[in-house]
Amino acid sequence: MAPVIAHAADAWRYGVVEAKGDAGLIFMPARFGEKYGLDIEMVEFTSSTTPVKALISGDIDAFTTSPGVALVAMSRNAALKFVGCNWQGATYTLYGAADIKTMADLKGQSIGVSGPGSMPDLFAREVLMSGGVDDGDVTFANAGGGSDRFRALIAGVVKATATTSEFEPEAEKRGFTILARAHEAMPMFSRNCIVTTARTVAERRDQLVRFLAANMDGYDYALTHRDETNALAREIAKLPDGDTSAAYIYDEAVRQKSIDPLLTIPVDRLQWIEDMLARHGVVDEKKDVFAFVDDGPRADALKIRKP
Numbered sequence: 108m109a110p111v112i113a114h115a116a117d118a119w120r121y122g123v124v125e126a127k128g129d130a131g132l133i134f135m136p137a138r139f140g141e142k143y144g145l146d147i148e149m150v151e152f153t154s155s156t157t158p159v160k161a162l163i164s165g166d167i168d169a170f171t172t173s174p175g176v177a178l179v180a181m182s183r184n185a186a187l188k189f190v191g192c193n194w195q196g197a198t199y200t201l202y203g204a205a206d207i208k209t210m211a212d213l214k215g216q217s218i219g220v221s222g223p224g225s226m227p228d229l230f231a232r233e234v235l236m237s238g239g240v241d242d243g244d245v246t247f248a249n250a251g252g253g254s255d256r257f258r259a260l261i262a263g264v265v266k267a268t269a270t271t272s273e274f275e276p277e278a279e280k281r282g283f284t285i286l287a288r289a290h291e292a293m294p295m296f297s298r299n300c301i302v303t304t305a306r307t308v309a310e311r312r313d314q315l316v317r318f319l320a321a322n323m324d325g326y327d328y329a330l331t332h333r334d335e336t337n338a339l340a341r342e343i344a345k346l347p348d349g350d351t352s353a354a355y356i357y358d359e360a361v362r363q364k365s366i367d368p369l370l371t372i373p374v375d376r377l378q379w380i381e382d383m384l385a386r387h388g389v390v391d392e393k394k395d396v397f398a399f400v401d402d403g404p405r406a407d408a409l410k411i412r413k414p
Contacts, residue, residue: 116146117314122158122170125151125252128273128352131340132194132360133171136325142413143317153252156222162187162304168311169303169318173226174380175389177302181399182381182390186305188401191319192372193326194299196365197289198356199230200272202257205282207266210238213286219250219259219268223389227256227269229380230296232387234287242387273356290363295379301370308401319370319408326368333357370405 119140123133140147150167152158158170159180171193181187207213213235220228232242250259253270260268260283267286275285289296301322307315329336340346340353360366377396385393 116141116144117317119145119147119169119314119318120150120167121147121318122150122152122161122167122172124155124172125153125254126340126344127252127254127271128340128344128346128350128356129198129271129360130343131336131338131353132326132329132357132366134339134343135329135336136322139321139324139328140318142324143321143411145314145317145321147318147321153255154221155225159185159187162302168307169301169315171299171301173229174297174300174377175229175384176225177300178377178381178384178396178399179389182384182394187302187399188305188308189300189372189377189399190303190308190315190401191322191370191405192297192300192367193322193370194360194365195297195367195371195373195376196360196363197226197230197293197296197298198272198359198363198365199226199269199289199296199298200275200278200285201231201234201267201269201287202260202274202278203267203284203286204260204263205284207284207286210235210240210286213240213267214244216266217246217248217264219256219265219270220247221252221256222249226298227253229383229387229389230289230293231267231269233296233383234292237292238287271356272359273352276351276355290365295376297373297376297380298365300372300377305401308404312404315404316407316411319405320412323368323370323408323412326366330361330366330368369409372400372402372405374400
């Protein structure tokens with residue numbers, strides 16, 4: 108009988124934005140990589156815009172990001188593809204300092220966002236516009252990752268910031284104002300989709316399919332194991348005792364049904380975001396996003412899922 112040869116798991120580098128309260132949900136799929144013969148390495152970035160360059164250069168194999176970030180690159184002819192959308196709902200909030208009571212109070216003030224075209228940047232611009240405040244009436248400050256932006260508001264460096272809703276309990280303690288919530292103000296906005304290069308789809312399709320299957324299993328597991336998922340978030344993000352952000356974002360995501368374990372790609376939502384980018388002048392003209400989607404690997408992943 109021929110000896111059984113053990114093969115090492117295929118390496119897969121997965122880019123994500125810095126770990127915070129949502130880390131249990133975002134990182135759980137990596138635990139299912141081995142099931143599909145993958146060694147999924149999570150690579151953290153402080154901004155959602157930086158991974159685009161890392162993906163194009165081949166430093167990572169895929170990343171989960173605000174669709175707006177990917178659409179900007181795609182609209183500028185980057186050979187990227189949406190292959191799944193893991194967090195379709197937008198769990199984002201615009202926080203104001205205690206003395207900022209309305210959108211109008213932000214005129215002449217600074218707002219903490221991430222890079223241009225990032226989710227916090229687009230969210231802030233859209234809700235300001237709906238509140239009658241022009242882009243030119245405020246200063247947009249690149250204040251780093253989500254946790255950094257909230258700390259900038261605490262320190263008084265900015266008068267408002269756009270970041271994830273997990274900070275709402277802390278905002279309430281500090282008397283901050285909730286100026287807008289994405290799921291109310293922008294119900295078509297999506298938080299995260301999984302993006303890779305067209306080259307990866309063509310040349311590493313088998314690994315990509317297995318990666319997507321691991322994500323499906325990971326999110327299914329996370330959504331039915333609350334305590335374990337929140338414990339993972341506290342461990343990865345090094346959350347202090349008493350921090351409620353992991354539980355808050357988890358319960359909100361479940362309540363709003365923001366996460367789709369099947370990674371369905373909502374083309375209508377992506378088109379809405381593309382149109383918004385054009386409306387704010389982030390891209391020169393809106394395009395048909397159908398050209399930016401490849402749903403084939405996801406369909407194949409559904410077929411190979413293991414019990």
